[in-house]
Amino acid sequence: MTTIKDVAKKAGVSVATVSRFLNDSGYVSADAAKAVTAAVDELKYELNPVARSLNTKKSNLIGLILPDITNPFFPELARAVEDVALTYGYTVVLCNSDENPEKEKNYIETLKKKYIAGFIVTSNQLDAPHYANANVPIVALDRAINDKIPVVSSNNKEGAVIGTNALLERGCRNVLFLRGPEELNPANDRYDGFMEAIRQSDADYQVVTCPFHFADSQKVVEQALQDNPSIDGIFASSDVSAAGALKAAGTIGRQVPDDLQIVGFDGVAMGEMLSPGLTTVAQDVYKMGAVATRVLIKQIENKKIEQSFYEVPVKLVIRGTTRSVAE
Amino acid sequence: MTTIKDVAKKAGVSVATVSRFLNDSGYVSADAAKAVTAAVDELKYELNPVARSLNTKKSNLIGLILPDITNPFFPELARAVEDVALTYGYTVVLCNSDENPEKEKNYIETLKKKYIAGFIVTSNQLDAPHYANANVPIVALDRAINDKIPVVSSNNKEGAVIGTNALLERGCRNVLFLRGPEELNPANDRYDGFMEAIRQSDADYQVVTCPFHFADSQKVVEQALQDNPSIDGIFASSDVSAAGALKAAGTIGRQVPDDLQIVGFDGVAMGEMLSPGLTTVAQDVYKMGAVATRVLIKQIENKKIEQSFYEVPVKLVIRGTTRSVAE
DNA sequence: CTGAAAGCGCTTACAG
DNA sequence: CTGAAAGCGCTTACAG
Known part of the structure; x- marks a missing residue:
């Protein structure tokens, strides 16, 4: 392994x-610069990041903490994070937390x-002390909010x-x-949106709370449909629920x-594979991940970030679970 | 931050x-051990892994290189790898390669x-030089084989x-x-299995090659079904194809x-959400990941590994795309 | 069984 | 503009 010492010797500095x-810190004469460049080239020198970290107390690792990569929402997010991290020379460490504060704390x-x-x-x-006092740049995705964390x-x-x-x-x-x-939080925001829209209309509606799980949703909906045969539309706040x-x-x-018409929320790949294909409000998950990573890297590099809240637009994807709109 | 020096001073060694x-290397007297334990406790000392790495040229990072975490096969694999890595004190770095040798090489x-x-x-x-000469423990999953790599x-x-x-x-x-x-490789093994079984029967069959993508498979199957209405069974070598x-x-x-009956291969979560639910040959992806990680860690810790090939059993999951078997 | 010392490969005041 | 030296926090022969 060639070290900085070898380079120095070869370059005569x-x-x-x-x-x-x-x-690129401090002055270096043009001559010295040239000699060093040549030596680096010739020796194919590459800086040892571990040695550097020991000094600077900074690495180029980014931790990605999420509940469970197995949840269809997260792979695309992880992909986006990794893609932009790579672009900026960072590497990502995957941390499945299962929403367990102990695991989160340990990872941190x-x-x-x-x-x-x-x-x-x-x-x-996010307001648990292990985040609040983490004393390291953090960007939050989706879920909760804490004044200090974008x-x-x-x-x-x-x-x-x-x-x-x-x-x-x-x-x-x-x-x-x-x-x-x-x-x-996102589930509540969706609820608010639903209420706002439905109240503007004179349609009937009902609200049923259920987890984002396939089997649960299926059961809940079967019940609701039996109890109330006049239901002619279902808006599910996740695609998995919509599938149920x-x-x-x-x-x-x-x-x-x-x-009966059905609209989901999320835009996961599975929606297309259902029969009929699922009409859904698609999130741009990739973009969320990309934005989050860029904001994080700005923080890391001490550039100022403009906002503490970034909202990524959402888009209606029409497929087979809805009819064409009658004009 | 408390360092080994602080501990030494406090313990008087x-x-x-x-x-x-x-x-746990070299001799330490019982007295010294006790004093050190006490000091570590009192100071809540934790070893600095970066400093250690610089000396030992070993970290506790494991790299997980896969084509694309967004492919439904991989999240569960990643989950397994991370779970067992955590158990042994390792951390996992996520690397999406897009099957691109350059990216793989860079990551390595x-x-x-x-x-x-x-x-x-x-x-x-796997036989590209960046793997063959990587000179670091590697375990391969699923795909290709190279004599040196389990x-x-x-x-x-x-x-x-x-x-x-x-x-x-x-x-x-x-x-x-x-x-x-x-x-x-796996696709070919599945083909061999199909041929073996179908030849034991007197049933008609035909084989069509298509990528593991939803839309492609849908198109190919539509065509095949139109050309040949007597097809009464489809065995897809992936669940995504089966969905198509x-x-x-x-x-x-x-x-x-x-x-028409359909059987898939993989056992991804989506299969359950289709209507009818997809009958499939389910892989135990989690187990594959767990086994791979254990084998890797054995290699890392210089324990001998018994075999260079580990086969994880597969299981038929019956759902709605097949009928009940007539006796 | 133990400690002084060198070394891992860098960075960073500091003096010049 | 530049170099000698100390230091980041550990590990590891080596001598005792």
């Missing part, structure tokens, strides 16, 4: 000069020992308005809203979209 | 003794500079036999096999499973 040149602590540069986190524990999130409320209106415009007169877990609703419709014998 | 004690090189402990990789480039893989061939027989036992007389990309086939069946107006 001191290691201090080489270091200054490499880091062990990674801080490695001089991690910063974290991107999806968590509901957040990037979808425009959930507006998305819900759009989704609700999609149903209304297509003739629904009795809409079932599948509300997500109440401890989730679609399945329930099938087992109950309701025709989608002729007899 | 040298840093060398503290280090030996902490690493930049991570080696960080003294990465080892890699788990899913790639077709592989863990599903029992693909047997799985294909099981899947084919599932169709045959349920009365299929003309089976369409959706073969995956020919450059993929199911959709195609719908648009062509074939009834599944009464008129």
